[in-house]
Amino acid sequence: MLTAWADESGSRPDLDPGAYLLAAVLCEEDDTAELRKAMEGLRIGEKKLHWHGSSSDRRADLVRAVAELPVTGLIVVHCDRDADDRRHRRKCMEFLLPHLADMPCSTITFESRGTVDHSDLATMQMLRSRRAIDATLRIEHAVGLVEPALWAADIVCGAVVQARIGNSDYLDVLGSGVELHAI
Numbered sequence: 324m325l326t327a328w329a330d331e332s333g334s335r336p337d338l339d340p341g342a343y344l345l346a347a348v349l350c351e352e353d354d355t356a357e358l359r360k361a362m363e364g365l366r367i368g369e370k371k372l373h374w375h376g377s378s379s380d381r382r383a384d385l386v387r388a389v390a391e392l393p394v395t396g397l398i399v400v401h402c403d404r405d406a407d408d409r410r411h412r413r414k415c416m417e418f419l420l421p422h423l424a425d426m427p428c429s430t431i432t433f434e435s436r437g438t439v440d441h442s443d444l445a446t447m448q449m450l451r452s453r454r455a456i457d458a459t460l461r462i463e464h465a466v467g468l469v470e471p472a473l474w475a476a477d478i479v480c481g482a483v484v485q486a487r488i489g490n491s492d493y494l495d496v497l498g499s500g501v502e503l504h505a506i
Contacts, residue, residue: 325349327397327423327431328358330476331412334400338488341404343411345419346480347431348472350394355472361392362471371467372474374481382485385478386493396479396501397422400487409442416446417455418506424456434473435464 327347334342350358365388366372374382399415406414423431433443443462450456467473479501482493494501 324352325423325426325428326352326355327428328470328472328476329419329431329433330473330480331408331415331434332477332480332484333408334484335488339484341402341406342487343401343403343406343408343415344398344480344483345401345412345415346396346398346476346483347419347423348389348394348396348475348479349423349426349428350392352429354393358392358394358475359471361388362474365474366471371471372477374477377481382478382481382493383496386482386496389475389478390496390498390500392475394475394500396476396497398479398483398501398503400483400503400505402505409439413442413446414506416443417450418504420447420450420460421455424460428460430461430463432463432465432470432473434467434470434476440464 327349329345329347332344334344362372365385399418401411401414447462451458465473482497483503486494
């Protein structure tokens with residue numbers, strides 16, 4: 324059974340206005356320990372890995388490491404200049420969660436956003452009531468500082484943002500391991 328780890332990002336507002344990304348990195352449940360260990364091994368004096376603020380050489384190292392893991396990426400990009408982050412996220416989840424449920428994926432873990440985590444659960448419940456997903460898919464939330472698997476999703480998200488603003492080098496390294504959907 325697959326499990327997924329997700330992160331979100333806005334794109335560069337000056338170069339890609341109104342774009343919001345939700346990236347899920349999927350792996351077999353049995354490969355989760357390998358994913359965590361690999362991400363933890365990339366940390367150099369940081370509390371957690373983070374794409375933003377990393378140098379281009381560091382980003383290249385991060386992308387190569389993810390490309391070598393037994394993971395795939397599923398990224399949803401929602402473009403709407405008038406949408407706030409909550410609407411962007413909901414629209415991306417409305418596309419992403421049914422796709423994950425069909426794979427089948429048992430759990431998707433999002434980086435916790437504190438008091439607004441409940442809106443993810445409300446979106447999932449709405450999709451269940453519409454019969455877009457069944458009860459086999461669960462949503463969990465984890466703190467990014469303590470869950471290294473989330474870092475892989477951040478790296479994939481960063482590579483996609485870079486491609487959207489004209490630098491596809493990082494996304495090219497991930498190659499066919501990434502499935503991109505614009506909604």
